[in-house]
């Protein structure tokens with residue numbers, strides 16, 4: 001005797017299972033198309049230096065996007081990642097330049113700052129039940145203000161510790177393969193992406209991230225510690241913001257306290273372009289990384305074609321809307 | 336944590352409670368404006384199936400949610416195997432060996448069936464934060480085999496039909512090493528064959544020494560499955576009786592506190608030859624393959640078939656909720672195109688969804704708003720202001736007419752009991768003056784009293800000249816209500832019967848008439 005009879009035929013089942021991969025493939029195809037178009041329009045686009053420029057530009061935004069991908073999949077949003085990144089870089093700078101702490105301690109301080117902000121965000125959302133949009137909007141301003149206070153409104157330069165900048169912008173690969181001078185920040189991006197992807201797909205935290213975004217009440221009724229895991233998700237996003245903060249500090253060889261706001265939107269856009277659903281429960285790290293590359297490639301290409309900055313912003317905005325629309329169309333066809 | 340996929344009955348410790356697994360005493364629970372439970376009691380023995388019955392809103396689900404750690408009682412004591420316990424969270428209940436299948440499906444649609452079943456208890460690898468996905472799927476595959484469930488454990492729950500989701504819920508509850516299994520209306524979404532299979536599982540559990548609580552509005556099930564019955568009414572304990580010794584009529588009397596007359600099926604003749612809805616060659620993917628039917632004025636057309644036969648898909652396509660691949664639809668003889676529910680409503684077609692949570696109700700809004708929502712335009716005054724007095728009057732009238740059990744019109748629909756929510760959906764469509772009403776499983780999860788009211792209502796509506804399509808998986812209901820019956824199987828109409836002459840056997844024959852494999856596609 002059979003239960004749950006033949007509503008699904010085998011053929012339909014397999015197409016449905018593949019649909020997630022299809023979305024990532026689409027994003028990837030879009031990225032290739034963008035690269036092709038720009039390389040046709042401008043001979044400079046595929047120059048080695050320019051490609052490296054794109055990779056560097058992707059690093060910071062990409063790492064922020066990794067963290068926010070977790071938060072979005074879990075059904076919340078984190079608007080504070082940009083300014084938390086700034087606060088983290090300021091903290092690193094204060095530790096290293098003012099208190100003369102060793103560089104690794106400074107890095108740890110920056111990452112911990114991010115983690116702490118994440119814990120606060122998570123507690124506000126999970127424990128006090130403040131909607132994440134509001135809680136993290138508050139944190140956006142808190143972090144922004146604190147960064148200005150701690151830095152005394154001025155940029156802090158890492159002039160005494162040239163190693164710090166070299167660690168980020170030097171090239172381990174270039175040392176091994178002469179000529180292929182891809183800076184280390186890019187390695188950090190791919191390393192972080194790998195770790196994030198493993199967390200999302202193979203660990204308990206990843207499973208609960210999906211569970212929370214899919215149906216939080218069902219997760220609660222199943223005995224899942226919803227509060228604890230939500231805080232963990234926000235903390236993870238905070239850690240990635242901290243890493244991004246350290247990186248941007250090293251790259252610019254300074255902590256810029258007024259930078260940061262607006263970065264969160266690019267990061268969210270990257271996740272969404274990569275197929276992460278704003279209603280939660282769906283998304284992938286690979287998609288987010290592709291999304292981040294689409295944004296930075298577009299910005300770079302438009303700049304090379306001397307499109308004014310204002311219009312670059314307009315185009316990026318349009319792309320986000322288009323990506324979300326395509327995602328909706330795909331979902332509708334799936335049903 | 337080691338988890339045996341199925342309860343074995345070994346290593347149970349004898350205890351001092353004389354075989355009583357659970358004792359609940361003087362349990363009270365208030366919600367704002369409602370005494371959901373008033374000094375209620377309940378007990379459960381090891382190795383028995385204990386049915387819990389009562390009208391919609393009697394407090395059955397609330398009582399069991401207290402036991403399952405979802406709600407905390409305001410007063411009262413719970414003992415498990417003789418020891419007084421406190422059950423503050425669902426997790427605490429699980430640890431006490433209590434597992435529950437909730438009345439509302441509570442699965443995570445983006446996760447697979449296997450991931451849902453072991454959520455929070457995933458098998459781990461050597462490093463405890465790493466998931467053992469293969470082990471998980473293997474365990475669930477074995478569990479499914481034992482339960483005779485034919486679902487791929489790696490299918491996302493969103494892609495499963497409602498009945499399949501229900502089976503996943505059941506498997507989930509049984510995957511715990513549970514000694515107490517609570518099933519809150521597990522059969523509401525299942526067809527007869529699936530119910531048979533569920534009962535086989537329940538009997539096996541009982542023989543293994545598990546205590547099973549079975550909540551159901553299908554009273555004919557009581558005799559088949561339960562050992563004892565506890566009746567609740569208005570949040571209060573009424574009585575517990577041995578099922579063998581009790582008559583169903585007696586149980587019904589205790590439930591409603593009055594006698595209900597089961598009316599003999601009266602199917603009035605349809606004299607009116609006017610075809611109101613004429614559907615030709617409706618097709619949509621694999622679910623609906625060339626379906627044609629007509630409904631006349633004053634007629635109730637029953638749609639029978641197994642779950643997954645494509646009946647809901649037909650209804651949704653006619654209503655414009657899904658776009659058909661092809662269709663010729665005539666309303667009152669005029670060819671019409673229906674491109675969306677808005678068109679359907681303008682053509683006088685109403686659809687009462689089988690999944691009221693998802694499609695039928697705005698759960699966060701109050702009773703009155705839900706009732707008038709679809710027809711708000713009729714209640715407008717100048718400058719788009721809503722005429723609050725008239726909406727209230729209309730809602731009040733319908734609440735009375737359908738005996739909707741709500742503390743006030745301002746109560747949020749989310750807080751109503753399952754059956755009461757269904758009545759709100761009916762009320763909503765009654766305000767829209769529709770000529771054609773499609774009811775999809777209209778009495779699912781509804782108590783006897785309300786059921787006969789809804790039957791009454793359907794007859795009444797037919798008499799007023801409405802054309803009614805009723806989809807139902809309950810054969811007695813189809814036979815009792817329909818003038819004509821069409822039977823579907825695998826997306827096709829396989830038979831048509833006159834309501835007077837049809838028998839359950841005939842319907843089942845048509846419902847299982849699969850097309851020969853060679854001709855598919």
Ligand SMILES: Nc1ncnc2c1ncn2[C@@H]1O[C@H](COP(=O)(O)OP(=O)(O)OP(=O)(O)O)[C@@H](O)[C@H]1O
Pocket residue numbers: 366367369370371389390391392393394395396397398438740749750751752753754755780782
């Ligand atoms: N979360 C809640 N908030 C407010 N009121 C509630 C809540 N849950 C239940 N109620 C109310 O408590 C009463 C008992 O509801 P309950 O769901 O236990 O009934 P039931 O016997 O399970 O009914 P049904 O057969 O329709 O499922 C109802 O009046 C209901 O409206």
Ligand SMILES: [Mg+2]
Pocket residue numbers: 395396397438519752753
């Ligand atoms: Mg209930």
